[in-house]
Amino acid sequence: MTEMRRPLGPIIRRPHVLRARLLFAAQLVFTLLLAAFLIVPAGLSMLAGVTENYFIGVRSGLTLRWLAQVWELYADTILRSFVIAIATLVVTIVIGLPAAYALHRRGDRVARLVEEIITLPLAIPGLAIALALLLSYGNFSDFRRSWLFILVGHVIFTLPFMVRSIMAVLAAVNINLLDEGAASLGASPWQRFRDVIVPNVKPGLLAGSLMVVTLSLGEFNLTWMLHTPLTKTLPVGLADSYASMRLEVASAYTLVFFIMIIPLLVAMQFMAGRGGLTGGRR
């Protein structure tokens, strides 16, 4: 049927094709304008970070001086941010992987309830979570003063992303069936987890990991409430530099921030393109 209709297609559809092209052109222009609207400020800000004197403009010359100054002032903050991001990643994997697996295996009402609870922090403002943490644990002063306090906040905030992206893959590869297959061959629950589950959820694990690291590096709300002068992170430092440094330094800081976070975002996009985020395989 479709075979027979095909020769008629181009003749009948010609007006549609024209309209579709116009529509496409209009959408393209709109998208480009919108993108420019969003990108230009970021570009300007980064440019300011390498400009000798922002008030004179690029005419005053370009320099890496401000970047060097940022590094001098904030190197420990930046490093701490990475330590926290990696620690957050480790904790979310250690908790998230078994949790996602267990929730998927159960798949009943209790499991859905637990999933909702884990996801709740997404809907609650970071400030509220931070306040709750401060109320609960603020009196344990050693804990309160260490970066571990921020770690806890980040884990609460990022765990749902890890759990959800693993669960998406679990559903997509029909892990229950593979699990039963391995069980029928005599594998214990732990052997199944190690040999079959983990290798097959890798795409979700990877996607979740990138998301967790990116979110942890960029998290401000919650971290700002939890931090002490000695436990600043990258975005908190950013706010700090905006408040207290000259504009060029603050802009250079923005530049540093972008340099840190953009490779992660690109990697995430790449993963999504390969179906990692949606749970498809290869």
Place this chain on the structure above:
Amino acid sequence: MTAHGVAIHLENCGKTFANGARALEPTTIDIARGETVVFLGPSGCGKTTMLRIIAGLETPDAGGRVRFGDEDVTDTPIERRNVGMVFQSYALFPNMNVAENIGYGLKIRGIGAAERAQRVAELVTLTGIEGLETRSIDQLSGGQRQRVALARAVAIRPRVLLLDEPLTALDALLRERLRSELNSLLRALGITSVYVTHDQAEAMTLGDRIVVMRKGAIAQIGSPRDIYFAPANRYVAEFVGAANVVEAECRDGALILPGGSLPVAHATPGRAVAMVRPESWSIVPATAATLTGRVETVIFVGDRLRVTIAGAADRPLLVDAPNGLAVAPGQTVGLTVPPGAVRLLAGEAA
């Protein structure tokens, strides 16, 4: 490889799922050591549930027991039952290649790499997948996957081999070939096998015994011949093979039909339900038979003619005739059948 199966005894094994769905009525059945039993029934009748109870993937409702030989395995999880299972969708591990899939059960059992490789090679030969050892699963055709799944299940020398519609996903031609291969393989292994299918030809070919199921209960257990020639009831008669089921008054040793009378052996007077297989009929000149009808359609199917004859019974009768027979629609013909081929079905009269 020698016989190394165990007998399977199911005792009052029923299954009610958490949502209240009764998938299986309490069922008792004994499967002998080395026997191949086929569970046959339409979709949703509880075949997979039965198989999963034997495997240990589902627990039977309270009161049900599963025994392998003398050992009660009701509370033993699947990984300690030593069963081989071939899943309908194969459940091959995408993260392992063909050889690794086949060898996984052996690895779990702590068998060394050298011995494992040798055993995998044996199975690769046995299942005819030489040359595919290092392929990944998504580079295999459906038939090849099926063979890998079978090799993987057999590799561990299971006590019981369980197969859930292993051929359903394949095209008809391949299915037929694999069916006979599977048959010789099961015979060669001499292992106790439980095979689930909704394809009656598969059931006939493979089963020492067939268990016909209906809505979570057993409708009949018997050899393929029993099931085919002596169905216990109308459901089995109509599910297995083509059947003409007629309901009529029985008088003077014959069924009284609209197109005449049909002699029956061991008839008792009264209302009766009888079954005749299409191939049992002979088409003869109208004058040579007590039952006549009008040819409605003649379909040439190669090895025979499939003829429908109207007017002989309430519903058109399905008749298989030799492919050289000269019959044409509209013709009035006589029908005869050996008396033994008319099968009275018990307790089915409406």
